[in-house]
Amino acid sequence: MSSHHFVKEQQEPALLILNTAGISFEQIAPLLEWVPTILVVQDEVPVVISWGVKIDLILAEMDFQKSHYHLLEEQYPVKFLGVQEENFLEEGLQYLIASKHGAVNIIGLDHLKVFELEPMLEFLDIVVWDGPIRYFPIKNGQFKKWLPATSLQLHAPEGTILEVQTPEGNEMVQVKHATFIEVEEGTTIIKGNGIFWIGEFMNT
Structure with missing residues (x-):
């Protein structure tokens, strides 16, 4: 990876993968071009690994972290981000805002929930992928x-x-x-x- 990627890292839209149902690797491949920060919900980790995608952060509840500790070594330098009560979306977005990311592509969110994201638009540019359709505000x-x-x-x-x-x-x-x-x-x-x-x- 060339050094300029380290400078630009947070400027590239991060990828928050909530659900891979109805999503193909070919759909998201163009989003990976600039080596974005990749956050993946615990249940989708096997699919994303099978795509050959390097994960930066796994959004995981404590039980998952305990039983999948081996992922920290196998997928190094991946980290766990602790989540309670399945608040994966909220925790992922809060992390991106706190780490000064400016944009995110959310993969596998029901488009009927996009209105709930609107308070976040002040801090993040958000694009939502639901099956074959990409939604932008x-x-x-x-x-x-x-x-x-x-x-x-x-x-x-x-x-x-x-x-x-x-x-x-x-x-x-x-x-x-x-x-x-x-x-x-x-x-x-x-x-x-x-x-x-x-x-x-x-x-x-």
Whole structure:
């Protein structure tokens, strides 16, 4: 590893792996390019090791730590981060904030829980991967991006009104559970009051 990685380490988005169900190694491989800090929940450790990924921190309850002490040697320099009452997500995020990380990709979080993350957005840039869809928050009320023809999921509290501007024209969209919109190739602008999230299908 070249020395500049040590300087940049905390600037790269960390990887917090909560659940690997529905997630392939090919999906997360591009996220590993810059050698991010990798935190893994205890139950997912065997899968992540089988991917050949080096883990930095295992989020683990005391029983797991006692019965898997050998991992500290086998996966050196991995460490355990103690967790109680299965608060893996909260403990992982608190660790990243305390260690001055600026961003994190959370793998395997139910997208219906993203609203619970919003208090953390002041401290961390957060992207959530749920199966084939990657969700990212729009914090300043406006999303603007050139996109190929694709489907996007608009994710906000039920009943939220978002304005969608595409090359085809403007429309007001009321967000309900799993609101998808089709956008044509070109620049898409989405505006709303407050934070909202956009889900983008990731090609594996």
